Amino acid sequence: MANELLFFMEVLVGGLLAGTMYSLVALGFVLIFKASATFNFSQGAMVFFSVLAFCGFMQDFNIPFVLAFILAALLMVVVGLCTERLVLRPLMNASEDTVLMATIGLGYVLEGLAQAAWGVEVRRLDLGIGDFPVPWIADNLKLFISALDITAGLVAAIMIIGLFLLFKYTKIGLGLRAVADDAGAASSIGIPLKHIMLLVWSAAGVVALVAGCMWGARAGVQFALVDLALKALPVLIIGGFSSIPGAIIGGLIIGAVEKLLEVYIGPFFGGAIEGWAPYVLAIFFLLYRPEGLFGEKIIRRV
Numbered sequence: 001m002a003n004e005l006l007f008f009m010e011v012l013v014g015g016l017l018a019g020t021m022y023s024l025v026a027l028g029f030v031l032i033f034k035a036s037a038t039f040n041f042s043q044g045a046m047v048f049f050s051v052l053a054f055c056g057f058m059q060d061f062n063i064p065f066v067l068a069f070i071l072a073a074l075l076m077v078v079v080g081l082c083t084e085r086l087v088l089r090p091l092m093n094a095s096e097d098t099v100l101m102a103t104i105g106l107g108y109v110l111e112g113l114a115q116a117a118w119g120v121e122v123r124r125l126d127l128g129i130g131d132f133p134v135p136w137i138a139d140n141l142k143l144f145i146s147a148l149d150i151t152a153g154l155v156a157a158i159m160i161i162g163l164f165l166l167f168k169y170t171k172i173g174l175g176l177r178a179v180a181d182d183a184g185a186a187s188s189i190g191i192p193l194k195h196i197m198l199l200v201w202s203a204a205g206v207v208a209l210v211a212g213c214m215w216g217a218r219a220g221v222q223f224a225l226v227d228l229a230l231k232a233l234p235v236l237i238i239g240g241f242s243s244i245p246g247a248i249i250g251g252l253i254i255g256a257v258e259k260l261l262e263v264y265i266g267p268f269f270g271g272a273i274e275g276w277a278p279y280v281l282a283i284f285f286l287l288y289r290p291e292g293l294f295g296e297k298i299i300r301r302v
Contacts, residue, residue, distance in 0.1 A: 010145070011263050012256055017149035019235075019255020020156040021218075024211035025228045026235040026247040027160065028204040033241045034167075035176055035200040036088075038099045042107035044229030046205055048221075049114040050076050051212025055125055055221050056118040069209075076205025079110070084198045111226060120223070125216040127151075152214045159210065160248050163203075167244065176200065234282035240292030249293060254278045 025047060032040040053075055057068035087102050129151050167173035175196055215225055239250025258274035266273045285292065 011259050013145055014149065015256040015259030016252050017145065017153045017255070018259065019251040019253070020149075020153040020248065021211070021214055021251075022232055022235045022254055023156050023160070023248045023251030024152070024207065024214060026232040026239065026251060027156075027163070027244065028207040028211065029229075029232060029236055030242065030244055030247050031163070031200050031204045031207065034244075035196060036099070038096060038103065039241070040204070041100065041104045041229065042110060043204065043208060043232070044226040045107035045110040045114075046076070046079070046208035047212040047215070047228055048223065048225040049079070049110040050205060050209035051125070051216045051221050051225065052114045052118045052123070054209065054213065055123045055216070059123065060118070069213075072209055073206050076209055077202040080201030080203075080205050081198055083201050084194065088197055088201075089194065107226075107229075111223070115223070123216075123221040125213065125221050127213060127217045129217065148214070148218055155210060155214065156248060156251075159207065160244055164244050172199065231278075234278035236292070237282040237285050237290075238292055240294040243292065243294035246292055246294035254281070257281060 025043070028043045028046065029040055032038060032043070050072055054068055054072035057063045057071050058065060063071065083106060087106055088099070091099050091102055127148075129148050132147060165173075167176060176199075211228070212221070212225060215228065219225075235247065235250035235254050237250075238253055239246025239248070258277050261277045262271070262274040
């Protein structure tokens, strides 16, 4: 009985920590959605583009780790600037569907630029954090939890707490919330929409870089990172598209659910249910709570 409980705890904790990896990706979507009410389909491409550039700086130009990260972050700020100037500003008064299609196109552009600049080979990313059980936890708690999972959990917690405080207690955060509520009214009282959008897209780019580093260290830096956008969808549906705390809660739920179902129910279905089980859970939320656990209920006038 004790061994079964320990195994259950190991699976649960491992799932929760893995869920923070999904939260990091979902966080970039939330930032864009809060400011523009647009689902940014290019977020997965931004993850791939940023971390591939980071690896390229280190491996092709022998730039030290810290400097390479700073350069990659600055590059994502430039991407945010170009996105605001070349994509969003011309579509300022366009419909949500038009902006959505523009983000899909932006994603393909970023994917092509990344592979043209740095190649298509899978790159190994070593952050100095082993993807192996932490000895102290394994010896004392009998839980075989990866050091990379723990690090990702800490990074996600720090970023989410920082962004939550930014939105809640700073003038910039108040401006972001005002733009999210009513862009027209925010502009009429002097809030610079262009600066707000530049800030949001730059922040989303830096978040994409951090998420890409965590995922790249585990699975390698490869084109498959683009598909993280699809993996973050259930997280956003459950947590709410406009909620920063919802991103972490949704990620924890998805991480725990998919691991527990895979271990305890997966054998009855031939295994590999963690790939589709989160989407089944997301469908139930769409049916009975479409705004998510922390999202705002949208009321449309018809």
